[in-house]
Amino acid sequence: MSAGIQGSVGLDGGNARSDTIAVQTLLTRAGMQLGLIDGRCGPKTISAIIHYQRGFLRTPDGLVEPDATTWRHLTGGGGASASAAPTPIRRVTPVRTPTRVGLAQAAAAAVAAPRVPAQAAAPTPAPNSSSSFLTKLPRPPRTSLNKGLHSPGNTLLLGKYGAPRQNYSQNDQPITNEKLKRMMTTEHVGPFKVTGMAPAVASLRQVFADVQAQMPTLYNALGTAGMKCVRYQRNSTTKISNHSWGTAIDLTLNGKLDGRGDNKVYHGLVLLAPFFNARGWYWGAGFSTEDAMHFECSTSLIASFPSA
Ligand SMILES: [Zn+2]
Numbered sequence: 653m654s655a656g657i658q659g660s661v662g663l664d665g666g667n668a669r670s671d672t673i674a675v676q677t678l679l680t681r682a683g684m685q686l687g688l689i690d691g692r693c694g695p696k697t698i699s700a701i702i703h704y705q706r707g708f709l710r711t712p713d714g715l716v717e718p719d720a721t722t723w724r725h726l727t728g729g730g731g732a733s734a735s736a737a738p739t740p741i742r743r744v745t746p747v748r749t750p751t752r753v754g755l756a757q758a759a760a761a762a763v764a765a766p767r768v769p770a771q772a773a774a775p776t777p778a779p780n781s782s783s784s785f786l787t788k789l790p791r792p793p794r795t796s797l798n799k800g801l802h803s804p805g806n807t808l809l810l811g812k813y814g815a816p817r818q819n820y821s822q823n824d825q826p827i828t829n830e831k832l833k834r835m836m837t838t839e840h841v842g843p844f845k846v847t848g849m850a851p852a853v854a855s856l857r858q859v860f861a862d863v864q865a866q867m868p869t870l871y872n873a874l875g876t877a878g879m880k881c882v883r884y885q886r887n888s889t890t891k892i893s894n895h896s897w898g899t900a901i902d903l904t905l906n907g908k909l910d911g912r913g914d915n916k917v918y919h920g921l922v923l924l925a926p927f928f929n930a931r932g933w934y935w936g937a938g939f940s941t942e943d944a945m946h947f948e949c950s951t952s953l954i955a956s957f958p959s960a
Contacts, residue, residue: 658671669692678727711869786918788918791944792917797937809954810892813835817896842863844876848898875904883895901948912946931953
């Protein structure tokens with residue numbers, strides 16, 4: 653059996669080199685992609701831990717602790733008492749969307765969830781609390797985000813729906829485009845009520861239902877800072893914000909907004925992004941100016957919507 657680790661590895665972990673090498677080796681053996689086994693616990697390793705934990709924890713915390721649940725899973729279980737796990741073992745099958753992204757994630761989840769005898773799951777308390785959602789992580793490499801998804805530019809939205817209004821500022825103003833106005837709706841989408849383009853609002857409801865089923869603690873932390881908002885993009889006098897068509901939303905976690913442009917992202921948003929991506933939403937952490945609180949309908953999702 654494994655020699656064990658002396659300290660924790662992962663998000664806010666001790667991350668001693670030898671422990672990190674042990675965890676990276678086991679993650680690789682479990683089929684997780686993390687690049688080099690280099691003894692350095694960076695974003696790739698943390699994200700691999702989170703993906704691995706999705707196979708058996710309802711709320712992954714990105715941390716492997718000595719002789720705790722994740723370590724036991726990595727080392728093939730055993731040693732734990734026979735008491736039942738407090739939460740059912742759940743496979744992440746984020747979505748049944750027949751997209752490449754969805755299939756890839758389902759495949760990754762299948763790899764991440766090896767069959768583990770029930771008694772191997774430790775009787776841990778609720779794994780992770782909402783407190784770690786606001787931990788700041790370095791933005792993951794942009795090329796690793798939003799796989800296969802693209803942010804729609806103004807040209808696409810103007811071509812399909814027309815201009816929301818004639819002129820814009822940095823502040824929200826009413827939509828004057830009558831056809832577009834008729835597409836707006838105000839509805840509950842699960843954790844809160846939003847105003848946005850009807851098909852985008854319907855899609856959001858699906859995203860949040862996925863989150864509620866698979867990560868209820870994260871779901872309970874969700875709030876919004878607004879969906880439809882007719883204005884220019886921040887610090888621009890030419891580019892219209894996608895919020896103007898009601899196809900983008902800004903989110904809060906435990907009431908907090910992730911700061912824009914600091915290349916750091918809340919842990920909770922890292923956990924949330926795959927749910928959005930799987931339903932065709934683009935995460936704003938992939939913009940050149942990082943905007944991790946922001947999610948918007950991708951080009952392919954917009955293409956699936958009816959015209960005005
Ligand atoms: Zn936004």
